[in-house]
Amino acid sequence: MSTSFRIAAVLKTAKGGNALTVKGWIRSIRTSKGITFISLNDGSCVTGLQVVIEPGMPNYDDVCRLGSGSAIAVEGVLVDSPAAGQAIELKADTITIYGTVDENYPLQKKHHSFEFLRSIAHLRPRANTFGAVFRTRSALSFAIHRFFRERGFVYVHTPIITANDCEGAGELFKVTTIDSASPPMLNGKIDYSNDFFGQPTGLTVSGQLEGELLAMGLSSIYTFGPTFRAENSNTSRHAAEFWMVEPEIAFADLADDADLAEDFIKYLCRFVLEECAEDMAFFDKQIETGLIQRVTALAQSDFVRMDYTEAIERLTQAPVTFKYPVEWGLDLQTEHERYLAEQIVGGPLFVLNYPKDIKSFYMRQNDDGRTVAAMDLLVPKVGEIIGGSQREERLDRLEQRMNQMGISTGALSWYLDSRRWGSCPHAGFGLGFERLIMYLTGMENIRDVIPFPRTPGHAEF
Ligand code: 4AD
Ligand code: MG
Numbered sequence: 001m002s003t004s005f006r007i008a009a010v011l012k013t014a015k016g017g018n019a020l021t022v023k024g025w026i027r028s029i030r031t032s033k034g035i036t037f038i039s040l041n042d043g044s045c046v047t048g049l050q051v052v053i054e055p056g057m058p059n060y061d062d063v064c065r066l067g068s069g070s071a072i073a074v075e076g077v078l079v080d081s082p083a084a085g086q087a088i089e090l091k092a093d094t095i096t097i098y099g100t101v102d103e104n105y106p107l108q109k110k111h112h113s114f115e116f117l118r119s120i121a122h123l124r125p126r127a128n129t130f131g132a133v134f135r136t137r138s139a140l141s142f143a144i145h146r147f148f149r150e151r152g153f154v155y156v157h158t159p160i161i162t163a164n165d166c167e168g169a170g171e172l173f174k175v176t177t178i179d180s181a182s183p184p185m186l187n188g189k190i191d192y193s194n195d196f197f198g199q200p201t202g203l204t205v206s207g208q209l210e211g212e213l214l215a216m217g218l219s220s221i222y223t224f225g226p227t228f229r230a231e232n233s234n235t236s237r238h239a240a241e242f243w244m245v246e247p248e249i250a251f252a253d254l255a256d257d258a259d260l261a262e263d264f265i266k267y268l269c270r271f272v273l274e275e276c277a278e279d280m281a282f283f284d285k286q287i288e289t290g291l292i293q294r295v296t297a298l299a300q301s302d303f304v305r306m307d308y309t310e311a312i313e314r315l316t317q318a319p320v321t322f323k324y325p326v327e328w329g330l331d332l333q334t335e336h337e338r339y340l341a342e343q344i345v346g347g348p349l350f351v352l353n354y355p356k357d358i359k360s361f362y363m364r365q366n367d368d369g370r371t372v373a374a375m376d377l378l379v380p381k382v383g384e385i386i387g388g389s390q391r392e393e394r395l396d397r398l399e400q401r402m403n404q405m406g407i408s409t410g411a412l413s414w415y416l417d418s419r420r421w422g423s424c425p426h427a428g429f430g431l432g433f434e435r436l437i438m439y440l441t442g443m444e445n446i447r448d449v450i451p452f453p454r455t456p457g458h459a460e461f
Contacts (some may be wrong), residue, residue: 001075001094008044016080016088021100022049023048023073025126026066028110034065040074040090043131046282050081066106068256069101114448121452122461130284132279133325133332133449136272136436142405143271144224144245144433146299147264153220160206163199164415166209167360168407171229172202203228206430207246209362209415212391215248220249222381224433232456236445237382237435239335241454248428254364254373254390257427258350260385261377262303264431269299272440280441288442289320295440297347304349306340308332308371311351314344314406331358335378337383348379361405363389365397375429382439388429393418 004021005014014020024042031037032054039048051074053063064073071095081089106120107127117124145155151304166171177196178184180409184191192200209224213222227244247260272280273295284291306314313325315336324333331342332351341349353366354374363372377386392398398419402409409416437449452461 004043004073005041006044007042007047007049008409009351010049011045012169014078014088016078018074018078018129020078020090020137020356021073021075021129022090024049024071025086026070026072028067029064029066031064034075034255035045036060038066038072038074041126041131043125044133045134045135046128046278047086047109049078050086051092051096052079052301053092054087057092057095057096057410059097063095066097067101067103067105069085069105070097071099072097076404081274112266114445118447118453123225123450128282129209129443130448132282133437133441133443134451136279137449139276140268140272140433140440141269141436142144143275146271147267148222148247151220153222154214156211156214156218156221157206157225158210158214158223160228161201161205162204162210163197163201164209164412165202166204166206169205169231171205173228173230175201175203175421178216187392188408193428204230204246205286208248208428209412211246211248211361211428212415212426213418215250215332215428216424219250234456235334237438239434239450239453239455242446242450243433244254244426245433249428250424252390252427254375254427257388257429258303258305258377260386261375261429263388265303265377265436266299268436269295269440273299285440285444291366291442297371301347303377304347306345306347306349307352310355311340315339317331318343323414329355329357332376334383337378338380342380343401348377350375350377354428356401357394359389360396361364361407362391364392365401371434373427377429379439381444382435384432385439386429387432388427390425390427393419393422393423406413407461 001021002019004023007022022040024040027039027041027048029038036053038051040051041048072094074090075094076090076092078088079091081087094407107123117127125134136233161175184194204227206227211223222245226241229239230240230243246321263340280292312328314325318339322335328334353371354368356372359372359374363374365372373390375388378383379385399409434446434449438446444450447455
């Protein structure tokens with residue numbers, strides 16, 4: 001066989017006259033005036049390569065019987081296409097058939113609903129939208145590493161199995177080797193001293209606490225890994241397994257944290273526009289009209305910064321009735337977050353300095369005695385995509401807050417040690433990777449931006 005190429009490379013650089021091989025899956029096949037045309041896709045780009053087959057080919061009849069979804073290799077010569085729709089096409093000399101399909105192949109039609117495609121998540125990577133989403137997801141992962149590397153951040157790996165519940169929300173999935181049919185008991189309770197780790201453990205809800213320890217020696221770090229939350233919220237923005245990016249910066253305050261987050265998001269916007277141009281054009285056409293313009297504007301905008309107290313005032317004055325109450329001291333719901341971003345600001349905004357009672361124990365207490373140095377980045381359509389804070393670096397204040405909130409200082413003594421010896425102001429944030437992808441592609445359901453979504457009742461593939 002001649003040298004094998006990916007279709008993206010062929011469409012970009014190859015010229016008429018080149019002999020080459022491409023391999024992929026048939027998207028569509030039709031015969032017209034005795035000539036057969038195949039649109040072949042290999043996942044390297046949205047556009048398929050047109051393959052032209054003339055009846056002289058030895059297995060011509062077998063090829064004509066192939067259905068969309070079949071896997072083949074085509075060896076041939078590129079020619080300038082006489083028809084509109086493509087600049088070049090591949091005139092086939094030989095076709096090797098790897099895998100055929102039968103009439104039960106679920107992806108026969110051109111258009112399927114996202115709901116249906118979710119039910120065949122094992123096959124949907126072959127659908128155009130999912131090809132585009134997963135290529136963009138891959139490109140953005142690379143961009144995240146490049147952003148931090150260019151700024152001297154150290155990429156660290158924090159544990160997936162942990163004994164701490166960083167966010168304190170009790171959303172930990174248990175990790176245990178205890179036989180649930182006959183657990184060892186002590187005084188009427190499961191005796192975890194006999195479990196694998198000798199104590200109750202779970203899957204991490206955030207790498208932050210460990211990330212802070214690494215920042216306290218390496219100055220600027222980030223984590224980027226799977227994160228788990230057993231929250232039973234069946235929404236379009238929550239997954240039980242998602243990926244989070246968590247930078248942590250030593251010698252930094254809340255303003256530095258927000259500046260970093262703003263630079264980061266804008267960098268990622270520019271990156272997708274430049275590096276994923278074809279996929280972005282596809283999303284703009286098929287998923288959200290005006291997407292490219294929106295992301296371009298975002299890359300050039302200044303993100304608004306607004307105190308929580310002001311956000312509550314603005315929401316109270318808004319001429320709409322919300323489903324959930326708006327009141328100082330209550331957390332913002334998605335409807336409030338979206339109203340702030342979409343109606344009040346018309347773009348992304350940081351809401352800063354939330355009431356301490358609705359935020360985690362580790363956030364730095366402000367001098368007003370009632371708020372903490374927290375920040376959420378809210379964006380139109382999605383709501384919160386980043387949650388972060390300046391951390392409480394003062395040992396006495398941190399211990400006092402943990403005691404007030406009933407968090408064991410003994411179990412987190414290692415965390416408190418970082419405040420005991422060489423403590424310094426520091427801050428960080430967590431970006432929900434899937435929410436970022438939703439925001440940058442226009443996809444509206446988190447289940448459609450991660451290959452195999454884990455949500456309540458769903459772990460089948
Ligand atoms: O706001 P969260 O809970 O913050 C933290 O976990 C901090 N420890 C981060 C830090 O300061 N290092 O989560 C951060 C982000 C959210 O803004 C959201 O984008 C995403 O993680 N997120 C989820 N994404 C999908 N499904 C879920 N169930 C999510 N929960 C949070
Ligand atoms: Mg949050």
